[in-house]
Amino acid sequence: MILPLAPSVHEPADVLGGKAHGLITMMRLGLPVPAGFVVAVPAGAAFLRDGTMPSGLEAARDALGAEAVSVRSGAAVSMPGMMSTLLDVRGPITTAVSDVFASWNTPRARIYRVLHDIPHDLGTAVVIQRMVYGERGGSGVAFSRDPTTGAPQPYGDVLFGHRGDTVVSGRTATLPVTALKEREPTAWEALVAALAVLEAHYRDACHVEFTVEAGRLWLLQVRPGGLTARAAVRVAVDLADEGLIDRREAVRRISPHRLRAAATPRMLGGDIVARGRGASPGVATGRVARTADRAVRMAADGPVILVRPETSPSDLHGLAAATGILTARGGLASHAAVVARSLGRPAVVGAADLLGPANLLRAADVRDPADLLGAADVRGAADVRGAADVRGAADVRGAADVRGAADLLGPAAPREGTLITIDGSSGEVALGNPGLTPAVADTHLHRLLGWADDISGDRSPRTGEERLTAAREKL
Amino acid sequence: MSEVLHTLRCMGFAELSRIADAAALTGAETESELIDLAVDGLVTRQMGAWGPTDAGRAEDTRRTAAELDAAGARGAVDAAYGKFLTLNPELLDLCSAWQLRPVDGVPVPNDHHDTAYDARVLSLFGELDQRAEVVCAHLAAALPRFARYRERLGAALDRARAGALEELADSLTSYHVVWFQLHEDLLVTLGRPRG
Incomplete structure (x- = not known):
């Protein structure tokens, strides 16, 4: 069950796995993909059944003629960040492949599958490719359109002089992907062209992982979608305007659930000072309090946004007193995120911009690895909090007692008392109060619902969800 | 003390x-x-x-x-803490899964109308709790005061199973809150700063 990554391979995604299927699709579209092969899903399933490894693995690796390779998981069903990736493998790869096969059964991966109705016996494919070195250029993630707003420009992150695992781990501060234009103009042009080709093929917004090696662009993964609900509405309408899909398809793509999410009030643009991940939806405006105690005291005089590196149980009184919560570290399953949702408070987590440069490393170490609910594609080791704690053991005992939270936040963090607004859907943080954009002001949403009425033939006044549901029943 | x-x-x-x-x-x-x-x-x-x-x-x-030093328990607490840390990301995942449910690939607040989904999450909580019970037993053997966490965690899970949906992740007596106090206690006991 070893197949080359080649345009001539036509097996479906449930055999090749999603990653290899995407790579072969890109090869067929003439896009640059490092040479490699895939150990297909049935081989992963066989390994789970009785531990057998496919024959011909080392021969295929030798035939690749590459000094070093990457060994990455790639199941038929997307399980972002739940399984292993091994980069820069030299010599035999059998152990690396069996490690990736076995990573199908980590406890977190099992939880993910139960929650998403994915059978436990499927197993994963493994993709082996010639290693491309971001150290000799850069690596990044690029969306064909802004995943938050749907605006039709490439959007993403790039990190010069590093490989891709550094980008997705968040260990080092990234630059906007547009920085490629200056630093790697040839690769930038190739990337923009590739994103357009992929959109035309998938008839949807796409995102890719890429590496630039010695001026040359390589694509390492592609996935369609990955947009917030509001962005998905705009992209569906724009794609219909561009003729890539028809209006019926645009209406088909937005489920009533997505419509409801898109209708959540959002912050207007404003002066954005930080970006994190929206962890509890809603918009909150208030004055910055940088400790839980201050939040409780300040809340008597008006709404407060509690700003913390991260939160712990000893912040609970501050979390309860605050109107909104902003943390520099942590992901959608962090303590702050869980508590904010339980209290119904808007929250933005993992806004690493709030930390000083010296703290970026620490921020990354405690960032939550993967988004269990699949809303984003951030990955990392399973036990990151543990890693940070082990390092912390070297610190002076009791340092946590006397070290205030504020000094962990960098100069970029807003000062106490500053009025800020956080958007718990988009993850944006703005100075002052930029105001709200109600869903009814969204012209894209209006047009989509108009198309829905054209399909249903019903123009009576109803809620947006009812209009959409009526149209989708006719489709 | x-x-x-x-x-x-x-x-x-x-x-x-x-x-x-x-x-x-x-x-x-x-x-x-x-x-x-x-x-x-x-x-x-x-x-x-x-x-x-x-x-x-x-x-x-x-x-x-x-x-800790008088009890000669540092080694045992340290070992139990290591095991606790492997369970911690799972607990956080499960709390998130209880609060947000993926619908058409979009996380939406869990309205608890999908009883089959809730039953799956609750069952995973139960599996995690069984493994946590082992860790708590090791801790209580080292320092008896840790036994109270086992009782409180078990009680929170029992209340959730009896229909008190907020007792997993959304109340001040929830499993999540008790778990985080245990995490804090381990850090304090071992003299480690958070993060």
Whole structure:
């Protein structure tokens, strides 16, 4: 069950796995993909059944003629960040492949599958490719359109002089992907062209992982979608305007659930000072309090946004007193995120911009690895909090007692008392109060619902969800 | 070692009833001890809630370290802490899964109308709790005061199973809150800063 990554391979995604299927699709579209092969899903399933490894693995690796390779998981069903990736493998790869096969059964991966109705016996494919070195250029993630707003420009992150695992781990501060234009103009042009080709093929917004090696662009993964609900509405309408899909398809793509999410009030643009991940939806405006105690005291005089590196149980009184919560570290399953949702408070987590440069490393170490609910594609080791704690053991005992939270936040963090607004859907943080954009002001949403009425033939006044549901029943 | 001071240290600010429950004491006993601690400047009361002072935190650090060394339990607590850390990301995943449900690939607040989904999450909580029980048993064998966490975690899960949906991740007596106090207690006991 070893197949080359080649345009001539036509097996479906449930055999090749999603990653290899995407790579072969890109090869067929003439896009640059490092040479490699895939150990297909049935081989992963066989390994789970009785531990057998496919024959011909080392021969295929030798035939690749590459000094070093990457060994990455790639199941038929997307399980972002739940399984292993091994980069820069030299010599035999059998152990690396069996490690990736076995990573199908980590406890977190099992939880993910139960929650998403994915059978436990499927197993994963493994993709082996010639290693491309971001150290000799850069690596990044690029969306064909802004995943938050749907605006039709490439959007993403790039990190010069590093490989891709550094980008997705968040260990080092990234630059906007547009920085490629200056630093790697040839690769930038190739990337923009590739994103357009992929959109035309998938008839949807796409995102890719890429590496630039010695001026040359390589694509390492592609996935369609990955947009917030509001962005998905705009992209569906724009794609219909561009003729890539028809209006019926645009209406088909937005489920009533997505419509409801898109209708959540959002912050207007404003002066954005930080970006994190929206962890509890809603918009909150208030004055910055940088400790839980201050939040409780300040809340008597008006709404407060509690700003913390991260939160712990000893912040609970501050979390309860605050109107909104902003943390520099942590992901959608962090303590702050869980508590904010339980209290119904808007929250933005993992806004690493709030930390000083010296703290970026620490921020990354405690960032939550993967988004269990699949809303984003951030990955990392399973036990990151543990890693940070082990390092912390070297610190002076009791340092946590006397070290205030504020000094962990960098100069970029807003000062106490500053009025800020956080958007718990988009993850944006703005100075002052930029105001709200109600869903009814969204012209894209209006047009989509108009198309829905054209399909249903019903123009009576109803809620947006009812209009959409009526149209989708006719489709 | 003051059980009440240490409990409060791991809880942050809390009302009397929550402190008493966590420390497994009566309200009267707890209040009496809190007043003694307040006289010594180790705890303070603000807007109806009790919390440790800086001096109280420092004193608890000293007493907890002395207790750990006297019991010769550092190795055992350290080992149990390592096991706790492997369970921690799973617990956080499950709390998120309880609060947000993927619908068409989009996380939406869990309205708990999908009983099959809730049953799956609750069952995963049960599996995790069984593994947590082993860790708690090791901790209680090393330092008996850790036994209270087992009781509180088990009680929260029982309440959730009996239909109190907020007792997993969304109340002040929830599994998540008790779990995080246990996490804090382990950090304090081992003298490790968070993050």
